[in-house]
Amino acid sequence: MRTGCDWAIRHCGRIGMLVLVAGLGVSTVQAASLDAALLPRIQAATFEVVQAKPTSDPLSYEKPLPLDLLPYQERTDKYYSIGTAFAIGHNRYITAGHVLLAGVDSLWGQPELRDTAGHVYPIGKIEKFDLRKDFVVFSLAGSPAGATLDVDARPTLNTAVYAVGNALGTGVVIRDGLYTSDTPEQQDGAWKWMRFSAAASPGNSGGPLLDKDGKVIGVVLMKSANENLNYALPIHEVLDAPDGKAVMNTRMAYQLDIFDTLQNGTFKDEFALPVDLADFYRSLQARLAAFGEGQLKALLAKESADLFPNGRNSAILLYEQTKIDGTPKLIVRGSDGKWIRTGFQSRNFALDDSGYVDIAVTGRNALIHISRPDDMDGARFHGDAKLRMDLLAKTGMFQRTVAGEKIKITSLGKPMSEAVHVDRWQRSWKVGVWPLPYANVEVVAYSLPVPDGSAMLLRIVPAANEHDTKLDLDALTDFVNVSYIGNLAQWKEFLRQTALLPPAFRNIHIDFDYGHRFSYASQRISYSLTSDVQKITPRSELWLGFRFFLEGDQPVWDAGLVDLWEDEGSDKNNVDVQRFVEPPSGVDEDLSDKWRKLASHGYPYNGVARNEDGLMKIDAVAAQAGAASPKVLYTAFYGMEGDQPQAFMKGKLGLLMKNLQVREH
Template sequence: MRTWCEWTIRLLGRIGMLMLLSGIGATTVQAASLDAALLPKIQAATFEVVQAKPVNDPLTYEKPLPLDLLPYQERTDKYYSIGTAFAIGHGRYVTAGHVLMVGMNSLWGPPELRDGAGHVYPIAKIEKFSLRQDFVVFTLAQQPAGDAALEIDRTPALNQVVYAVGNALGTGVVIRDGLYTSDTPEEQDGAWKWMRFSAAASPGNSGGPLLDQDGKVIGVVLMKSANENLNYALPIRDVQDAPDGKAVIDTRTGYQIDLFDTVQNDEFKTQFALPESLGDFYRDYQTRFDANEDKQQKALLDRESANLFPNGAGSARLLHEQTTFSGFPSLIVRGSDGQWGRTDTQSRYFELDSKGYVRVGGAGHNGLVHIRRPDGLDAAKFYGDAKTRMDLLARAGLFQRSVGSEKIKITSLGKPTLEATHVDRWQRPWRIAVWPLPYANTLVATYTLPTPNGCVMLVRFVPPAGLHDTRLDFDELSSFVYLTYEGTLAQWKDFLGNPALQPAAFRNIHIDYGYGQRFSYASQRVAFSYPSSLQSIGPDNLLWLGLRFFTDGKAPTWDVGDVEVWKDTASDDHDRVNVQRFIAPPDGLDDDMTSRWKKLSERQYPYNAVASSQDDLMKIVTVIAPTAADKQPPTVLYSALYGTAGTQSQDFMKGKLDLLTKDLQVTEH
């Protein structure tokens, strides 16, 4: 995830305001003590920057939107007001660079100028642009009547009265007075000085003119001070002196991903020729911006490669620990101690009908979701239709739209506007889908991995221009998702019948069962089977495959480390069979791993085939070693467990364990 440059942070802040406030058609001017004779000229030369509200809404709501709760002007205006611009003569106009960039890949219309009479003027050509100085000079496709322009003062004096003119909070153009207090060097390397002034400025003021007492432009209003009542403007002389016919991008950027704390700091430095149409400008900028993100991610991952899971000493514990079943996905991340581990993700539970449910949590900037497919929902439709899956999330009440004082539940996002596939490092097939939320100028991006009982998802809400960044992140993060494959035997039947849903690891796994007869599991590592006389076999059996990361020789792999079958899902005290893989820990890992391996290899309790009771569950466990071609001690062992509720005799339990181990073979060494 990019650590966004300042203009983008400001941009996102304004987007947040725009979700609550829309522009107002009538432009009003409130002068402080400025000469009243100057007001008509200022009014004629100052414009709102607006974007058209979406005409079509693909969303479905639980009830009609109560738009009557909105103020009259907000609900009747066809435009969102996003900033301010002003005329400097010769058909040229100026606004803040970050105001223009709101329109990049926007779900709203392109930025346009609106005058006090409500007339709207499309942008024709971009003539000058600086990302770092945060300004743009452009022309219009049609000139406003009168072609008014503000005069310019290149050498303003400190401590004079100044006037900030702008579209404050989307309520029309206002004028507020203050003092030009000081100059301060820009943050990166002091290449120019910002003007600081005390006249009030609000979201929507960005791009408006800062005037002296004679009504002349001395600066472009750009941003507020973070912790004091002083605001910032770029001197207008810097706009004039910038090179014609160039878009100049020269700013510090940072890239970070939700796997570790390291940030890749760099410079985003490039330029391209102008003038260009607005669409061509956006295309050329986005292409360079996305390429810079690609470069930074590669540099960060290359820099961390020696210690990027599964590499490095910090990965050893996770690669050798006992397999853990998890009903909810987690991310593998590196802690401040340099050790890789799973995120401890809290989740919220939302019940659906027919045993379905949605669980939602988060890790870093990412939503994590587990959907359990309702039994009444056709498997082919669930796995094959992204809208069906997203509608289940919507039914859980996860999407709401605020209208006035009410929050209205969104019941469907409709069909996605983008669908694709991504195969992660472990050859797991993720389904990519993107939905627009036009009212918020936001996208919902999801990566979905099919599982036997439903699916898991990575989810983000992103501005349209940030989709490439999110996909770049998700392409990498998907390889760090830890999950257990679980489902009833009835669900597994649907999953196993569709190879397109399955990771590459399943090519070496063969699961077969006949209700009331026999269950069998075979892979390149272990094979076992048992009859229904050991444990009844039916569609409600719950099969868990503990897929995890471990080393296979010296190479890391993602494969099954634990197989467990529950008789049913009625309670926590499940009758069960379990076959689990253990690997000899390397020197230097925790004592508990060494101790467990010693108990396994020496068949000590609880691995000694002696039944014991824990919390009303009887268990009996033994150890199976691979057939050794030499006399070297094995580096891989398997445990075989049978458990049942209540109290049973040793003979009964041993008879069950013998049925489980009768055909159990370890085929790896």
Template sequence: MRTWCDGAIRRLGRISVLALLWGLGVPAAHAATLDPSALPQIEAATFEVVQAKPTSDTLTYEKPLPLDLLPYQERTDKYHSIGTAFAIGHGRYVTAGHVLLAGRDSLWGAPALRDAKGNVYPIGKIEKFDLRRDFVVFTLASPPAGDAALAIDTKPTLNTVVYAVGNALGTGVVIRDGLYTSDTPEEQDGAWKWMRFSAAASPGNSGGPLLDKDGKVIGVVLMKSANENLNYALPIREVLGAPDGKAVMDARIDYRLDLFDTVQNGELKNQFALPASLADFYRDYQTRFDAYEDGLQKALLDREAANLFPNGAGSARLLHQQTIINGFPSLIVRGSDGEWGHSSTQPRYFTLDGNGYVRIGAAGHNGLIQIRRPDGADAAKFYGDAKARMDLLARTGLFQREVASEKVKITSLGKPISESTWLDRWQRPWHVAIWPLPYANALVVTYSLPVPDGSIMLMRFVPPSGLHDSRLDLDELSSFVYASYEGTLAQWKGFLADPKLQPAAFRNIHIDYDYGQRFSYASQRVAFAYPSSVQPVKPDNLLQLGFRFFLDGGKPVWDVGDVEIWKNNTSDDHNNVNVQRNIAPPSGLDDDMSSRWKKLSERQYPYNAVARYENDLMKIDAVVAPVAAGASPRVLYTAFFGTAGNQPQAEMKDKLDLLTKDMRVMEH
């Protein structure tokens, strides 16, 4: 994720995105004492920077929005105020670079200037831009008559009265006074000095002029100190002295993934020619920025390659431990101890009609979601209709729009504006869909993986300008999602009918069942079958394939490590059949793994084909070695049958024998 402010520009409410830079604790302003004769010139030369509000809404709500609760100005204004700009003469205007960049790929209109009379002026050409100094100089397509401009002072005096002029809190331009208190070196290498001043400034002031006692511009108001009530401005001489006809991209930016703590630092250094139209400027800027982030991610992954799961010593435990079957997904992440393991929060559970449900958790900056499609829901429609899936998710109340003091549930996001398929490293087909949230100038991005009982998802809410960054992250993170494939036999039927839903691993997996007769499973690794006399084969049998990551001939693969079939999908009677893959752990790994392997290889209890009674259950296990096993096979399979109540030893052994009769282990 980008940690520089440019990656975080968005609007989440009435306060503009500039609150991300400013914070909200602002001292009360002193009364301005400028000569009243200067005020008309200041008013004529200072503008709000605005973006047009969306004219249509693709969202559906549980009830009409209570827009009448909003302040009059907010509910009647056709524009969002996002900052301030001012005229410096000869048809040229200045604002903060981050204010202009708020318009990149925005769901709102392009940034424009609005004067005190409400006239709106589209931006014409971008003439100067500096990412690090955070300013832009531009023209207007049709400037106001008179070309009013502020006088300039490039040599201001310390400890004198100054005035911050700007569109504070998006409610119109105001003037507030304070002192020009000090200069402080720019953080990276002291290339210039910031002006620090005590005049109050608020979200919306960014890009406005800082004036001296005579009403002359001495700086561009840009940001607020994080720890004190001092604000920062760029000296106007830095704007005037910057080269004409050039956009300069020079900034420190870092990149990180929600997989480990390592950060890839870098310096973006690029430039392109100006003047350019606003659209061309955004295109040229975004192309370079996205390419730079591509390079940062590549550098990070190359740097971590030797220890990136499934590589490195920190992966060994996860690659050799028993398979975990869990319908709710997790993300494979590396802890501070260098060990790779599972990460996800305890999910919240929401019921749907027809035995459906939604579980919502998180891992890092990502939502982790499981949707079990309701009984009776058409499988083809569920898998093929992104809107239908998201409408089920919306029933949980995950999406809400805040209007004044009320939160209104969004019942549908409508159809996505973009859909595609992404194959992760293990050739699992993720359906990528993107929805707009126009009121918030944000996007909902989902990566949805089809599974027999529904879908699992990665989700993010992102600003439009951060879409490339988030796609870059999610493309990589998808390969680290740990997920089981489960569903009733009835649900598996719909999933197996469509090869497009299945990962590449299913090319070697063959599942067949005849209700009331027989169930069989076969892969390149193991094959087994059992008749209904072992366990009734019915539509509500719950089949779980415990996919996992492991090494096969030294090569990492994602394949089935555990096959479990429960008598029914509630499993209240605890009847189940299980076939599990086990691999010899390397020396030096956990003692419990070595102890378990010893028991397996020597057929010790409980793997001795003798039934046992534990916790009101009868259980019986046997070990099945590879067909072509040598003296010391590295792979062993266990066959298990369990049922509720105390059952006769002979009956348990008969069922185990039926389960293992046609069982073949092909790997070794």
């Protein structure tokens, strides 16, 4: 039966509908037994809806899968059982709409019918369909010469009923109960659901609800979320529906993971039937895709006045001190309405040769930083999507459970599709999709090249959700902040691959000569230092802190911090140059207080060294030469371990600031 929103195809997680039947109990009122003489006909007219299991597996595992430990039927059956269908006339069959829609973009075979003898029949033409009422009427390509069920379109309340279905894929099962009541459907009460107490399981979806005479009175679909009753669509709603038409008139809500706002809308459309199953899927998918895209556009338009970085409550992030983010951070609107960065609780996994992976989770998204092993060529890493995902698999992120045992997936193989998405800031994300056929799900990963590896945004989703997932992630990339980190050897290799560089690097020039000098120049600032200030080696680590800020009244994504560390992975001995902008009045008192200290060269920005936990630190402020009351200031910082004399620290700071030139005010 429907679980949450499975039946609504690709909008899983965003559409509020009735909960599907799953593990229900039996009414305490005992219904009469069904006449045994009716059973052969009922069984002959009732079918499993099945999908073919994948015949090949692109995945690699840490060891052979213990498939021999699976139950006999599960390991020998070539099909997955997904629901039930039944015949009501010559080559005329009914099942739940959401059962048929399990085939949309599926990694398994298209839905087919299997009879009690094990014969499998492909679906021929789709004759009627209603997304909201959740039914479909269809024919088979090779119809069995089997029995059909009679219909009673006007059943009587408080009488015995029988739910017939392929309960949990174990064959046709009949369970009894009572037809207890009717209840209006939720959207606008256009019809009434039948409520009944006969037990039902997920495999019952699409099966017939019978009366005591074995006549169909409804189509079993779902259960109540908070009581032990199941729901069926009255069979007259199917019979009375217009022939030759697919109807969509369903309320759906779209949500993006950056705020709680919902975009409610009604997916209302129709197209002509009959068509074959593939054409039906294509027509429905095209309309759903267009609706989803419209919903996202409407949602962002509705929120435009309060959308980062232009909207209200964006100022703190725009004017705060630049932060270095080891993992990418997603910018979201908090419960207080202010925009914040999320994704701080991360797990670290070591790779060979000093490589590592950091993984944080926010909402439905994994935020990942892969630092490639030292012995791995950068051009190969950035050009090989399989290689990147294989490194991620080393964390144990992907596992397959077989007979209760979790088996690590060591490789996802090559992606089934690759593309490039360019976000609002003109950053090019490499988009890859990997199938996990055994589960009918996909891994969708957006990868942004950085000097030491890759920043990633990733989801694992039902295969049917690929389009909507890409729609979401395309939008979310505009709200991802990424720092560019790497040792100088990695930076040298990265800067040579100009196709990987976002446009922000067009105005950034980084140059260095091991053992001698390092220089940085942009449209905003330039400076250089020699080895007299700090050692410059291939293992020196450069952190370029990119962030969002305003250029006049236009938002930009650019570097706000240049931090050079003497040794990779060290938390001592570094120099940095950082940008600060005067915040608007009334935005945040802490920001205003910091600006006043900077503007007045107050402590700790007064050029006097201080000892903090065994590390000597010294800061000074720089502005554009000749600028009166500058709105942009920079700090120059030098830090060194040990208790160093004031003269020594001031001398180092003087060498750092000697060639420091601020080019904006």
